[in-house]
Each structure stands twice: as structure tokens, then as C-alpha cells.
Amino acid sequence: xxxxxxxxxxxxxxxxxxxxxxxxxxxxxxxxxxxxxxxxxxxxxxxxxxxxxxxxxxxxxxxxxxxxxxxxxxxxxxxxxxxxxxxxxxxxxxxxxxxxxxxxxxxxxxxxxxxxxxxxxxxxxxxxxxxxxxxxxxxxxxxxxxxxxxxxxxxxxxxxxxxxxxxxxxxxxxxxxxxxxxxxxxxxxxxxxxxxxxxxxxxxxxxxxxxxxxxxxxxxxxxxxxxxxxxxxxxxxxxxxxxxxxxxxxxxxxxxxxxxxxxxxxxxxxxxxxxxxxxxxxxxxxxxxxxxxxxxxxxxxxxx
Amino acid sequence: xxxxxxxxxxxxxxxxxxxxxxxxxxxxxxxxxxxxxxxxxxxxxxxxxxxxxxxxxxxxxxxxxxxxxxxxxxxxxxxxxxxxxxxxxxxxxxxxxxxxxxxxxxxxxxxxxxxxxxxxxxxxxxxxxxxxxxxxxxxxxxxxxxxxxxxxxxxxxxxxxxxxxxxxxxxxxxxxxxxxxxxxxxxxxxxxxxxxxxxxxxxxxxxxxxxxxxxxxxxxxxxxxxxxxxxxxxxxxxxxxxxxxxxxxxxxxxxxxxxxxxxxxxxxxxxxxxxxxxxxxxxxxxxxxxxxxxxxxxxxxxxxxxxxxxxxxxxxxxxxxxxxxxxxxxxxxxxxxxxxxxxxxxxxxxxxxxxxxxxxxxx
Numbered sequence: 001x002x003x004x005x006x007x008x009x010x011x012x013x014x015x016x017x018x019x020x021x022x023x024x025x026x027x028x029x030x031x032x033x034x035x036x037x038x039x040x041x042x043x044x045x046x047x048x049x050x051x052x053x054x055x056x057x058x059x060x061x062x063x064x065x066x067x068x069x070x071x072x073x074x075x076x077x078x079x080x081x082x083x084x085x086x087x088x089x090x091x092x093x094x095x096x097x098x099x100x101x102x103x104x105x106x107x108x109x110x111x112x113x114x115x116x117x118x119x120x121x122x123x124x125x126x127x128x129x130x131x132x133x134x135x136x137x138x139x140x141x142x143x144x145x146x147x148x149x150x151x152x153x154x155x156x157x158x159x160x161x162x163x164x165x166x167x168x169x170x171x172x173x174x175x176x177x178x179x180x181x182x183x184x185x186x187x188x189x190x191x192x193x194x195x196x197x198x199x200x201x202x203x204x205x206x207x208x209x210x211x212x213x214x215x216x217x218x219x220x221x222x223x224x225x226x227x228x229x230x231x232x233x234x235x236x237x238x239x240x241x242x243x244x245x246x247x248x249x250x251x252x253x254x255x256x257x258x259x260x261x262x263x264x265x266x267x268x269x270x271x272x273x274x275x276x277x278x279x280x281x282x283x284x285x286x287x288x289x290x291x292x293x294x295x296x297x298x299x300x301x302x303x304x
Numbered sequence: 305x306x307x308x309x310x311x312x313x314x315x316x317x318x319x320x321x322x323x324x325x326x327x328x329x330x331x332x333x334x335x336x337x338x339x340x341x342x343x344x345x346x347x348x349x350x351x352x353x354x355x356x357x358x359x360x361x362x363x364x365x366x367x368x369x370x371x372x373x374x375x376x377x378x379x380x381x382x383x384x385x386x387x388x389x390x391x392x393x394x395x396x397x398x399x400x401x402x403x404x405x406x407x408x409x410x411x412x413x414x415x416x417x418x419x420x421x422x423x424x425x426x427x428x429x430x431x432x433x434x435x436x437x438x439x440x441x442x443x444x445x446x447x448x449x450x451x452x453x454x455x456x457x458x459x460x461x462x463x464x465x466x467x468x469x470x471x472x473x474x475x476x477x478x479x480x481x482x483x484x485x486x487x488x489x490x491x492x493x494x495x496x497x498x499x500x501x502x503x504x505x506x507x508x509x510x511x512x513x514x515x516x517x518x519x520x521x522x523x524x525x526x527x528x529x530x531x532x533x534x535x536x537x538x539x540x541x542x543x544x545x546x547x548x549x550x551x552x553x554x555x556x557x558x559x560x561x562x563x564x565x566x567x568x569x570x571x572x573x574x575x576x577x578x579x580x581x582x583x584x585x586x587x588x589x590x591x592x593x594x595x596x597x598x599x600x601x602x603x604x605x606x607x608x609x610x611x612x613x614x615x616x617x618x619x620x621x622x623x624x625x626x627x628x629x630x631x632x633x634x635x636x637x638x639x640x641x642x643x644x645x646x647x648x649x650x651x652x653x654x655x656x657x658x659x660x661x662x663x664x665x666x667x
């Protein structure tokens with residue numbers, strides 16, 4: 001018996017050790033260094049003196065930076081909400097599609113993932129810019145409409161004024177929703193796919209309408225998937241910097257852009273580390289809240 | 305910061321080609337037999353900006369010396385500094401901008417250059433040897449190109465030549481058609497020029513004044529660009545843009561409705577340089593390479609491709625008039641006399657500028 005447990009222990013160690021070493025060496029250790037940096041100050045041009053100071057956090061909690069945090073949370077929250085609104089019907093459609101179509105629809109959702117983020121963002125620039133595809137299309141319709149109106153004998157429409165879509169907060173949200181949609185669709189699909197379809201049939205048989213079935217049966221049952229989707233979308237959207245950098249206008253600065261500048265132009269790694277960790281604490285807080293609520297939920301359910 | 309960057313469609317296509325070219329050079333076999341004048345292996349790691357060498361420069365160097373050049377690319381001086389700050393990962397020759405040369409000298413990241421091994425230094429125009437406040441006596445760096453920030457504009461969309469910073473920083477004449485640089489140092493220190501002060505002034509009041517002016521101007525600005533101003537101008541997104549002369553010269557080839565002017569108040573000029581970082585694995589090869597680049601014919605071949613102003617007088621002499629007499633590449637001397645190299649003014653100044661930039665973007 002002893003040898004068997006020993007063997008089991010060995011097998012466990014053999015399989016668990018590589019990932020543990022990986023996580024410690026390439027995730028926890030670098031993270032610990034950055035965390036230590038956040039309590040340090042610049043020593044010369046290249047050194048960081050870890051003196052245990054809280055000055056970086058004090059600076060990061062000034063109204064200027066808090067305001068940028070609030071703005072980032074708002075943009076990420078809006079992105080998540082739009083992803084949910086767009087992603088839920090998509091996930092529903094995939095979950096209820098025939099076996100033949102389902103892999104293809106999932107592929108369509110996954111496909112953008114196989115392209116580099118930078119390339120996808122540049123593709124959006126080509127779509128949204130003044131001389132981009134959206135404006136080309138609108139101009140084409142405008143010209144046709146103008147031609148039709150002259151046929152009827154009215155004055156033609158004036159010149160088409162291209163929409164200014166790029167370099168604005170609007171473009172940033174469009175870009176973030178576009179990039180993060182798969183993060184929302186996949187967990188939603190996973191939850192909806194596992195759903196017991198007979199419950200829906202029962203609800204419909206018992207006289208509930210489609211909408212009522214959706215909100216009273218489907219949504220509550222898919223709630224864990226919805227919450228996972230929200231977190232998995234919100235967290236990376238909160239830390240987005242490429243999208244606001246490339247699509248944003250003069251006031252589209254998000255917190256990650258400020259962090260990036262600290263590590264590059266401003267050469268102030270300790271302050272950048274403090275800002276990053278404030279973001280990290282907020283994320284941990286959100287995940288802890290989720291754990292807290294999902295612990296309460298089943299208890300309530302049993303109570304009823 | 306200073307070069308034709310990798311962020312546009314046109315240049316990124318070129319950069320992919322360039323990357324493939326560099327890889328091909330990197331893996332091609334050493335065929336030429338050459339004298340064994342050094343014990344170093346025949347390799348060189350060159351860390352350069354994108355689209356910043358001649359089409360055959362690296363091949364020619366290999367043919368001349370038998371040394372294989374492996375080129376990798378960086379996009380900003382900050383990236384270069386961040387890479388080297390924790391120790392040289394194996395680069396032999398780097399191309400820092402002038403301000404960063406000073407910063408890297410202070411941080412003891414550069415190897416001094418043995419001028420005896422760079423006889424081609426004689427080809428460099430004297431003002432680039434004598435007027436180099438960021439590296440007095442050229443102990444650590446050799447000039448590769450120089451460049452100046454100014455205003456690129458679309459001729460058919462402006463009423464008059466926008467020859468003042470006013471049109472970018474302090475006027476609503478081109479509302480919504482303006483793009484300025486997002487780099488705090490480049491943006492604010494050119495504002496200093498507009499406000500009649502030196503680029504190297506460190507006065508906190510001046511920073512405040514520039515910040516207030518830019519916050520007032522912000523509604524008129526369409527974009528704070530990441531050194532891709534030439535693409536914004538070329539694609540018609542904006543009509544007046546703050547950008548380096550070499551970048552505008554490159555897109556002027558594609559669209560003759562574009563032009564460039566250095567504002568009459570003067571502006572920030574820069575010089576990209578060749579330097580050897582501390583801990584370079586092949587320092588002898590690096591010196592040979594730097595000397596090779598300063599050769600007139602090699603320099604001319606590079607200028608033909610990259611269209612940046614060259615400090616190499618002997619190379620410029622070999623260039624056609626379309627380059628030599630191009631007022632975009634070589635702005636008039638009386639304007640250039642008002643331009644200054646930015647000095648590295650210390651961490652406190654950098655921090656003040658960054659704070660001002662954060663406030664400006666959040667305002």
C-alpha cells in the first residue's frame with residue numbers, strides 16, 4: 001500500500017512539477033519583482049532602489065490618475081455591456097444551430113483570434129478612416145440617392161461629407177468590442193450548450209412566451225457563463241492600450257497608456273509598477289466579489 | 305520616434321520585405337574568403353530602425369569584409385533604452401537618437417569609439433563633429449542621419465504656407481485637421497520654441513504655459529499620433545501634421561500635393577547615430593561596420609533609399625540634385641540655425657513633462 005501511495009505521489013509530482021515551475025519562474029517571480037519595484041524609486045538612469053516607499057502609490061491615487069482609472073473602468077464596462085448584448089444572441093444561435101453548422105459558426109467566431117491584434121486594429125483603421133470603407137459605402141449610396149432625386153425632378157443632394165469615425169472614443173469602443181467579442185461568445189456558448197433543453201420545452205409547454213422563457217429560464221441557468229464572460233472580457237479591456245493608442249482621439253487615454261509611458265518615455269518603472277498593481281488589485285477585487293456571490297447563490301437556490 | 309515607422313500599411317509591407325531580406329542575409333553562408341585580421345567570428349548584430357538602411361548595404365558589407373550582419377529592428381528610442389537598460393542582450397551596433405546618446409553616456413551604456421579605426425570620419429561634415437553637444441568630441445557616437453521636426457501639409461487644403469507653430473498649437477484655422485506628436489518631449493519642447501524659449505529650458509512655468517496652450521488647442525486637434533503623421537497626411541485624415549522632414553519626404557514621392565516646412569520660430573532637430581553598446585560581443589566588427597557606413601558610396605546608397613538628410617558630406621556630393629537641392633530634406637540654413645538639439649535634462653524634467661502630458665490627454 002505504501003509503495004502505491006508513493007507511486008501516486010511521484011506521478012502527481014511528475015505531472016504537477018513542470019507547470020508549477022513554469023508558473024513560479026515565468027509568472028510569479030517576474031510579478032514579484034514588479035511588485036517590489038512599486039515600492040521603490042529611480043536610482044540613476046537604469047537602477048531601481050527598492051526603499052519600501054509608498055510615494056508611488058500616493059502619486060497614483062492623485063485625482064488625475066484616479067480620474068483616468070474611472071474613465072478606463074467606464075470604457076471597459078461599456079465594452080463589456082456591448083459585448084454581452086451582441087454576444088448573447090450569437091452564442092444562443094450557435095448553441096441552437098444544427099450539428100452540421102455549429103463547428104463552422106464557432107470557427108467564424110474564432111477566426112479573428114488567429115490574426116495578430118495589431119493587424120486587426122489596422123484593418124479597422126482602413127474601415128473607419130475618412131477615406132475608408134464605411135465612408136466609401138455611404139458615399140456610394142449618397143450618390144445613388146442623389147441621382148434618384150434628380151430623376152424625380154428635385155435638386156440633387158449636396159456633396160457627401162465623410163463621417164469622422166476614427167480617432168475618437170467611439171472608435172476605441174468599436175475596436176474594443178470587435179477585439180473582445182470572442183471572449184464573451186465562447187463562455188456564453190459553453191454555458192448555453194450545457195443547458196438542459198427540456199427545461200425550455202417545459203417552459204414553453206406551460207404557456208410562457210419566448211421572451212419570458214429567455215429571461216426566466218435561459219438567463220438564470222446560463223448565469224455562471226455570463227459572469228465568466230463578463231470578467232474575461234472586462235479584465236483585458238480594462239488593460240487595453242493598443243486600441244486606444246491607435247484608434248483613440250486626443251482624449252482617449254486609458255490607464256494602460258499611462259503605464260506604458262512610465263516604462264518607456266518617462267523611464268519611471270516604479271511608478272509604472274504601482275499603477276499596474278493598482279489595476280491588478282482592482283482585478284483581484286472583482287474576482288473575489290464574483291467568488292463571494294457565486295458562493296451565496298447555490299445556498300439561496302437550495303433554500304427555495 | 306525618428307524614422308519611417310512600421311505602423312502604416314505601406315511601410316509595414318516594406319518592413320516585412322526588409323525583415324525577410326535581413327533574415328536571408330543572416331542565414332546566407334559565408335562564401336567569401338577574407339583576411340583573418342581579427343579573432344572575432346565573422347558576425348555582427350545590428351539593432352536598427354525599420355527601413356533605415358540601403359537596399360544592398362548589409363550585403364555589400366559582407367562582400368567587403370566577410371562579416372554576416374544580423375539586423376533586428378526597434379521602433380522607438382524608448383524601446384532601445386528599455387532593452388539595453390537591463391544589460392546588452394548581444395547587440396554590436398545600435399542607432400540611438402542624439403538625446404538618447406547623451407542619456408546612454410550618462411548611464412554608462414556606450415563603449416567609447418577608437419577614432420583611429422574609423423578613418424572615414426573625415427567624410428562627415430565638420431558641423432556634425434563640432435556641433436554635437438550631446439556627445440562632445442564624438443567620443444561615443446558617429447552621425448548616421450539628421451532630421452528636423454516641422455509641419456507637413458496638403459498644399460490644396462491650406463490658405464498659405466503654414467510656416468509657424470501657431471497653426472498647430474494656437475489657432476483654430478485648421479480645426480479637426482491637425483495631428484501632433486504624442487511624445488511629450490517632442491510636443492512640449494517645440495511649444496517652447498513657439499513661446500520664444502529654448503528647447504532646453506527647464507522652467508516649470510514654461511511647461512505650465514505650454515500645457516495651458518495645448519489644453520486650449522485640444523478641441524482643434526484630431527489625433528496625437530505615434531510618429532505615423534505622414535500616413536495621416538497621405539490618407540487625407542488630416543491636412544497639417546507635426547512630423548520629421550524625412551518621413552514627409554518619403555510620402556511626398558507618392559503624392560505631389562504634400563509639402564513640408566520648418567516653422568519660422570525654429571524647431572527641434574535630431575541626429576540618429578551609430579554607437580557600440582557596452583558588452584558588445586563583436587566590438588572590432590562593429591568598428592569596421594561603422595567605418596564602412598561612413599564611406600561616401602555606401603552613404604549615398606543608403607540616402608537613396610531612406611531619403612533622410614545625411615551628415616556625410618562626401619556621400620551627399622555623390623547624390624543627384626533632386627536630393628541635394630531638396631528643401632524638404634535640406635531646409636534653408638537660416639531656419640536651421642534656429643533649430644536646437646534636445647539635451648537630456650534629467651529625470652525630474654522628464655517626469656514633469658510626462659505629468660503635463662497625462663493632464664493634457666485627460667483634460
